[in-house]
Amino acid sequence: MNDARQPAKSSTSAKILYRPFGLVSSMVGGLVAGAVFRQVYKRVVPGHRTQAPKPLESEYSMREVLLGSLLQGAVFSVVKALIDRGGARVFQRMTGEWPGS
Incomplete structure:
Protein backbone atom coordinates (compact mmCIF):
# COMPACT_ATOMS: atom_id res chain seq x y z
CA MET A 1 0.00 0.00 0.00
CA ASN A 2 1.41 3.36 -0.97
CA ASP A 3 0.63 6.42 1.06
CA ALA A 4 -0.77 9.14 -1.20
CA ARG A 5 0.97 11.82 0.83
CA GLN A 6 4.52 12.65 -0.06
CA PRO A 7 6.55 14.60 2.47
CA ALA A 8 7.32 18.11 1.33
CA LYS A 9 11.03 18.54 0.74
CA SER A 10 12.59 21.78 1.79
CA SER A 11 15.64 23.52 0.52
CA THR A 12 18.62 24.36 2.68
CA SER A 13 17.83 28.05 2.32
CA ALA A 14 14.29 27.50 3.64
CA LYS A 15 15.69 25.69 6.68
CA ILE A 16 18.17 28.50 7.34
CA LEU A 17 15.55 31.24 6.89
CA TYR A 18 13.15 29.41 9.20
CA ARG A 19 15.59 29.21 12.13
CA PRO A 20 15.01 32.74 13.53
CA PHE A 21 11.30 32.42 12.83
CA GLY A 22 11.21 29.05 14.62
CA LEU A 23 13.21 30.39 17.56
CA PRO A 46 -8.63 21.39 44.38
CA GLY A 47 -7.80 24.22 46.74
CA HIS A 48 -6.11 27.51 46.06
CA ARG A 49 -2.89 26.33 44.46
CA THR A 50 -1.83 28.27 41.41
CA GLN A 51 1.43 26.45 40.67
CA ALA A 52 2.40 22.82 40.48
CA PRO A 53 4.62 21.56 43.29
CA LYS A 54 8.30 21.30 42.52
CA PRO A 55 10.06 17.95 43.08
CA LEU A 56 12.05 19.22 46.09
CA GLU A 57 9.10 20.71 47.98
CA SER A 58 8.68 18.24 50.84
CA GLU A 59 5.20 19.35 51.89
CA TYR A 60 3.68 17.71 48.80
CA SER A 61 3.19 14.01 48.25
CA MET A 62 4.97 12.15 45.47
CA ARG A 63 1.59 11.67 43.80
CA GLU A 64 0.94 15.43 43.69
CA VAL A 65 4.41 16.12 42.29
CA LEU A 66 4.11 13.45 39.60
CA LEU A 67 0.59 14.45 38.56
CA GLY A 68 1.63 18.10 38.31
CA SER A 69 4.65 17.15 36.20
CA LEU A 70 2.57 14.88 33.98
CA LEU A 71 -0.01 17.58 33.37
CA GLN A 72 2.66 20.21 32.75
CA GLY A 73 4.48 17.99 30.25
CA ALA A 74 1.28 17.20 28.37
CA VAL A 75 0.20 20.84 28.14
CA PHE A 76 3.65 22.03 27.05
CA SER A 77 3.93 19.28 24.44
CA VAL A 78 0.54 19.98 22.88
CA VAL A 79 0.98 23.77 22.86
CA LYS A 80 4.49 23.46 21.38
CA ALA A 81 3.25 21.15 18.63
CA LEU A 82 0.39 23.52 17.78
CA ILE A 83 2.65 26.56 17.65
CA ASP A 84 5.47 24.82 15.75
CA ARG A 85 3.05 23.43 13.18
CA GLY A 86 1.22 26.73 12.82
CA GLY A 87 4.51 28.60 12.44
CA ALA A 88 5.65 26.20 9.75
CA ARG A 89 2.39 26.69 7.86
CA VAL A 90 2.69 30.48 8.05
CA PHE A 91 6.29 30.22 6.84
CA GLN A 92 5.17 28.02 3.95
CA ARG A 93 2.47 30.50 2.94
CA MET A 94 4.98 33.34 3.03
CA THR A 95 7.81 31.59 1.17
CA GLY A 96 6.20 28.73 -0.69
CA GLU A 97 8.51 26.19 0.97
CA TRP A 98 8.02 23.89 3.94
CA PRO A 99 10.73 24.55 6.54
CA GLY A 100 11.06 20.95 7.78
CA SER A 101 12.89 17.97 6.35
Missing part, protein backbone atom coordinates in the same frame (compact mmCIF):
# COMPACT_ATOMS: atom_id res chain seq x y z
CA VAL A 24 10.79 33.25 18.12
CA SER A 25 7.76 30.98 17.78
CA SER A 26 9.31 28.54 20.29
CA MET A 27 9.81 31.32 22.84
CA VAL A 28 6.25 32.53 22.34
CA GLY A 29 5.09 28.91 22.61
CA GLY A 30 6.83 28.52 25.97
CA LEU A 31 5.14 31.62 27.32
CA VAL A 32 1.74 30.56 26.02
CA ALA A 33 2.19 27.01 27.34
CA GLY A 34 3.11 28.34 30.78
CA ALA A 35 0.00 30.52 30.89
CA VAL A 36 -2.23 27.68 29.66
CA PHE A 37 -0.75 25.27 32.20
CA ARG A 38 -1.32 27.66 35.11
CA GLN A 39 -4.97 28.07 34.13
CA VAL A 40 -5.50 24.32 33.66
CA TYR A 41 -3.73 23.51 36.94
CA LYS A 42 -5.84 26.02 38.91
CA ARG A 43 -9.00 24.38 37.59
CA VAL A 44 -7.92 20.75 37.93
CA VAL A 45 -6.36 20.82 41.40
Whole structure:
Protein backbone atom coordinates (compact mmCIF):
# COMPACT_ATOMS: atom_id res chain seq x y z
CA MET A 1 0.00 0.00 0.00
CA ASN A 2 1.41 3.36 -0.97
CA ASP A 3 0.63 6.42 1.06
CA ALA A 4 -0.77 9.14 -1.20
CA ARG A 5 0.97 11.82 0.83
CA GLN A 6 4.52 12.65 -0.06
CA PRO A 7 6.55 14.60 2.47
CA ALA A 8 7.32 18.11 1.33
CA LYS A 9 11.03 18.54 0.74
CA SER A 10 12.59 21.78 1.79
CA SER A 11 15.64 23.52 0.52
CA THR A 12 18.62 24.36 2.68
CA SER A 13 17.83 28.05 2.32
CA ALA A 14 14.29 27.50 3.64
CA LYS A 15 15.69 25.69 6.68
CA ILE A 16 18.17 28.50 7.34
CA LEU A 17 15.55 31.24 6.89
CA TYR A 18 13.15 29.41 9.20
CA ARG A 19 15.59 29.21 12.13
CA PRO A 20 15.01 32.74 13.53
CA PHE A 21 11.30 32.42 12.83
CA GLY A 22 11.21 29.05 14.62
CA LEU A 23 13.21 30.39 17.56
CA VAL A 24 10.79 33.25 18.12
CA SER A 25 7.76 30.98 17.78
CA SER A 26 9.31 28.54 20.29
CA MET A 27 9.81 31.32 22.84
CA VAL A 28 6.25 32.53 22.34
CA GLY A 29 5.09 28.91 22.61
CA GLY A 30 6.83 28.52 25.97
CA LEU A 31 5.14 31.62 27.32
CA VAL A 32 1.74 30.56 26.02
CA ALA A 33 2.19 27.01 27.34
CA GLY A 34 3.11 28.34 30.78
CA ALA A 35 0.00 30.52 30.89
CA VAL A 36 -2.23 27.68 29.66
CA PHE A 37 -0.75 25.27 32.20
CA ARG A 38 -1.32 27.66 35.11
CA GLN A 39 -4.97 28.07 34.13
CA VAL A 40 -5.50 24.32 33.66
CA TYR A 41 -3.73 23.51 36.94
CA LYS A 42 -5.84 26.02 38.91
CA ARG A 43 -9.00 24.38 37.59
CA VAL A 44 -7.92 20.75 37.93
CA VAL A 45 -6.36 20.82 41.40
CA PRO A 46 -8.63 21.39 44.38
CA GLY A 47 -7.80 24.22 46.74
CA HIS A 48 -6.11 27.51 46.06
CA ARG A 49 -2.89 26.33 44.46
CA THR A 50 -1.83 28.27 41.41
CA GLN A 51 1.43 26.45 40.67
CA ALA A 52 2.40 22.82 40.48
CA PRO A 53 4.62 21.56 43.29
CA LYS A 54 8.30 21.30 42.52
CA PRO A 55 10.06 17.95 43.08
CA LEU A 56 12.05 19.22 46.09
CA GLU A 57 9.10 20.71 47.98
CA SER A 58 8.68 18.24 50.84
CA GLU A 59 5.20 19.35 51.89
CA TYR A 60 3.68 17.71 48.80
CA SER A 61 3.19 14.01 48.25
CA MET A 62 4.97 12.15 45.47
CA ARG A 63 1.59 11.67 43.80
CA GLU A 64 0.94 15.43 43.69
CA VAL A 65 4.41 16.12 42.29
CA LEU A 66 4.11 13.45 39.60
CA LEU A 67 0.59 14.45 38.56
CA GLY A 68 1.63 18.10 38.31
CA SER A 69 4.65 17.15 36.20
CA LEU A 70 2.57 14.88 33.98
CA LEU A 71 -0.01 17.58 33.37
CA GLN A 72 2.66 20.21 32.75
CA GLY A 73 4.48 17.99 30.25
CA ALA A 74 1.28 17.20 28.37
CA VAL A 75 0.20 20.84 28.14
CA PHE A 76 3.65 22.03 27.05
CA SER A 77 3.93 19.28 24.44
CA VAL A 78 0.54 19.98 22.88
CA VAL A 79 0.98 23.77 22.86
CA LYS A 80 4.49 23.46 21.38
CA ALA A 81 3.25 21.15 18.63
CA LEU A 82 0.39 23.52 17.78
CA ILE A 83 2.65 26.56 17.65
CA ASP A 84 5.47 24.82 15.75
CA ARG A 85 3.05 23.43 13.18
CA GLY A 86 1.22 26.73 12.82
CA GLY A 87 4.51 28.60 12.44
CA ALA A 88 5.65 26.20 9.75
CA ARG A 89 2.39 26.69 7.86
CA VAL A 90 2.69 30.48 8.05
CA PHE A 91 6.29 30.22 6.84
CA GLN A 92 5.17 28.02 3.95
CA ARG A 93 2.47 30.50 2.94
CA MET A 94 4.98 33.34 3.03
CA THR A 95 7.81 31.59 1.17
CA GLY A 96 6.20 28.73 -0.69
CA GLU A 97 8.51 26.19 0.97
CA TRP A 98 8.02 23.89 3.94
CA PRO A 99 10.73 24.55 6.54
CA GLY A 100 11.06 20.95 7.78
CA SER A 101 12.89 17.97 6.35
